[in-house]
Structures are given as structure tokens and as C-alpha cells.
Amino acid sequence: MIDIAVGTLKFQLSPYERESSQEELSEDWIKTFVEYELPELSIQYSTAFSISELIDLKSEFHSLYESLITQKPHPGFYFDSVERHFSLQVKQVGHLDVAEVNIMMKPEDSADSVKITDTFYLDQSYFPALLSGLDEMINWE
Numbered sequence: 485m486i487d488i489a490v491g492t493l494k495f496q497l498s499p500y501e502r503e504s505s506q507e508e509l510s511e512d513w514i515k516t517f518v519e520y521e522l523p524e525l526s527i528q529y530s531t532a533f534s535i536s537e538l539i540d541l542k543s544e545f546h547s548l549y550e551s552l553i554t555q556k557p558h559p560g561f562y563f564d565s566v567e568r569h570f571s572l573q574v575k576q577v578g579h580l581d582v583a584e585v586n587i588m589m590k591p592e593d594s595a596d597s598v599k600i601t602d603t604f605y606l607d608q609s610y611f612p613a614l615l616s617g618l619d620e621m622i623n624w625e
Contacts, residue, residue, distance in 0.1 A: 486617035529591035
């Protein structure tokens with residue numbers, strides 16, 4: 485599970501079921517509840533992530549974390565889930581010690597679906613729990 489609280493913002497990704505593939509572990513899917521809460525807005529919906537995309541996302545966050553620790557430039561990254569219900573654009577800002585996270589959540593497939601976007605900032609202290617949460621999702625039984 486990923487649980488981030490920044491000021492009044494609360495964000496959670498909670499895995500609840502694994503759909504196993506008969507061919508390869510990387511083709512498994514993790515069904516996940518997405519919860520995003522601000523004082524003026526609360527959203528909850530379900531989506532799924534493939535194991536391979538979660539592994540790639542963890543690798544991107546790990547690379548960014550290393551750059552934040554050493555305060556060396558990082559090119560940032562863009563993540564768009566296969567199901568297109570969730571995307572992130574993440575880049576270093578400030579004195580290279582903070583990450584800006586632009587998030588987009590789209591609970592439904594239709595073109596008329598509500599689309600929620602927001603921006604928040606994370607320093608390096610958030611990354612160990614974030615990486616651990618991604619590990620937990622990847623290894624969800």
C-alpha cells in the first residue's frame with residue numbers, strides 16, 4: 485500500500501486482488517483502490533496496474549530518489565497506466581532536493597469521465613515508504 489499525506493492532501497493506493505497470468509509473473513495485474521482526499525474534494529475508485537508497469541514505476545522512483553539524495557539533476561519521468569485511469573509526471577524542482585508530482589486521475593473509461601488533476605511536492609523523506617509500498621504491490625498475493 486502507498487499512503488502519502490502532504491499537508492491536507494491524503495493519497496492512497498491499496499491493492500486488493502491479484503489477477504494471475506498463466507504465462508509470466510510480469511503479466512499479472514494488481515487491482516487497486518485509489519483514494520485522493522483534500523478538504524474540498526474526495527475521490528475513490530478502482531483500477532488495475534500490471535506488474536511490469538509497477539516494476540518500471542518503482543525503478544523510475546528509485547532513480548529519482550538517488551538524485552534527490554545526491555542533489556544531482558534527474559530528467560524526471562512520466563507514468564501513464566495501461567488502463568489510462570492514472571498518470572504521474574514527476575520532476576525535480578528547487579535546489580534538486582524536492583520532487584514535483586503532477587497527478588491525473590480518471591475514474592471511468594468514457595470521454596465524459598471526470599478528470600482530476602493536482603500537483604504536490606515530496607522531499608526525499610517520502611521515498612523509502614513509497615518504494616516499500618510499490619514493493620508490497622508488486623509482491624501482493
